[in-house]
């Protein structure tokens with residue numbers, strides 16, 4: 001991941017200068033202006049006008065992608081006023097695109113419903129999470145884009161398009177990387193609300209690769225975390241349970257964990273480690289032990305969620321399931337090989353194969369392996385070494401995380417890449433939605 005600049009955490013966006021910065025503060029841009037449409041008609045009017053004026057419009061969700069995928073170069077569009085649920089039935093819900101996942105979870109819970117699976121946080125917008133193939137961890141469930149059964153979007157000429165299950169274009173638009181239009185609403189599959197119990201076990205790091213098939217099949221949801229420079233990894237398994245009498249952790253436990261630890265102590269520790277990373281290995285040995293918490297039990301959205309972590313950055317590779325063990329061993333070796341003091345977990349998750357043309361899980365089940373760090377000074381060499389191995393295994397990058405892939409390389413990874421580009425030509429003939437990220441990954 002060759003970069004010319006000195007890495008640094010950037011300033012957050014401010015209402016004063018109207019700039020954009022992502023959650024990790026590794027990407028920023030200064031759009032000409034922000035627009036906040038409150039209806040689909042307003043979205044269409046803005047896009048139509050921008051198209052006529054040869055301007056660019058980029059939709060920003062919650063800005064939680066670790067790369068520049070959402071960074072607007074001209075007009076920035078936020079759908080923060082386009083939130084809420086439009087319709088329910090027993091198995092689907094139609095939701096406005098700017099709705100945050102956590103608000104959707106709360107609304108569903110009131111009706112005794114839930115999403116079948118979630119990622120580690122729920123702060124993303126529905127459209128943003130879907131657009132990048134955001135996922136949880138299960139071989140029985142697809143990523144969030146795989147839950148979509150219908151979608152409406154405003155294309156690059158301002159025309160509204162409506163896709164239902166069975167339309168080929170819906171499979172293209174599932175993971176759209178914001179290239180086909182402004183999504184205004186989506187219909188997603190829901191299930192009756194359920195409760196989960198978390199189990200955590202230690203396993204030596206060098207036994208994980210061989211144990212992966214067993215781990216994947218041992219629970220409906222399972223994932224692996226490893227704190228670099230330590231000898232053991234944590235295997236998390238989640239099983240459905242009847243509604244428990246007591247939800248664990250308690251409100252007080254969560255307050256201590258989320259506000260005092262993740263909101264107070266850890267940011268201070270990580271800020272020091274960003275400049276002096278020498279004591280990271282000893283810190284990791286202590287911090288790794290604290291990740292092995294007493295079993296949690298509660299409603300699924302609560303158990304899927306981790307506390308909002310300290311600012312850090314991430315890259316993530318999707319490899320075929322059968323290469324998962326090799327990818328794990330390579331990721332572990334990467335830490336030593338690049339000589340970096342890595343202070344954030346390596347995470348392994350499973351995702352069921354799907355039909356989304358640009359979904360990292362297109363066509364087959366995958367292992368998604370994430371390399372994370374909060375030390376920017378070694379980020380580039382860590383991620384470069386990680387990707388050297390992942391590329392050998394034919395990995396596809398997570399669209400919402402650090403990646404330096406170009407259109408030529410991606411074309412070889414996605415059988416329907418050319419079809420997606422052709423569909424983009426129809427949806428956005430004059431590249432109203434282009435930004436530098438799309439110019440690189442899809443060609444201008």
Ligand SMILES: Cc1cc2nc3c(=O)[nH]c(=O)nc-3n(C[C@H](O)[C@H](O)[C@H](O)COP(=O)(O)OP(=O)(O)OC[C@H]3O[C@@H](n4cnc5c(N)ncnc54)[C@H](O)[C@@H]3O)c2cc1C
Pocket residue numbers: 023024058059060061062063064065066069070079097098118119120121123124125126127128129130131132133134135136177178179181182183184308309399400401
């Ligand atoms: C702390 C943290 C934890 C994370 N955990 C996970 C995880 O567990 N699993 C996982 O897979 N990922 C995870 N991610 C990555 C994250 O889910 C994705 O990057 C996601 O896309 C962010 O959603 P967003 O709403 O912030 O979208 P943004 O980052 O704002 O935008 C992402 C893309 O969506 C497009 N977009 C947004 N709204 C629209 C719209 N209405 N119409 C068309 N395009 C639109 C944007 O233009 C852009 O292309 C995590 C990120 C963070 C910061």
